[in-house]
Amino acid sequence: MKTIFAFIALLAVVFAAPQNPADRDAVVVRSELDNIGVDGYNWAYETSNGISASEQGQLNNAGTENEIMAVRGQFSYVGADGVTYTVTYIADENGFQPQGAHLPKAP
Secondary structure: OHHHHHHHHHHHHHHHOOOOHHHHOOOEEEEEEEEEEOOEEEEEEEEOOOOEEEEEEEEEOOOOOOOEEEEEEEEEEEOOOOOEEEEEEEEEOOEEEEEOOOOOOOO
């Protein structure tokens, strides 16, 4: 049983390795971490290989039974086909709601 878990862990490491040599040498070219507090936060980063992400969170209904952290964000990356894929999302009392041109649409 331990051998199976070790083999699965090894496969996970192999498949998680960067497939593109440029990804292996990527560096962070921009990093921001602002407004971290009880009522919200804001962060962003960008790497030299075209990956970027940002997110803002705001505490809504503070101090009530319906208190919730509402989050808005986006992330982008360059796919193996050379196309830049971008996902924007909202996560709030209605759940995680991603949007992107490459994502399937609900009927």
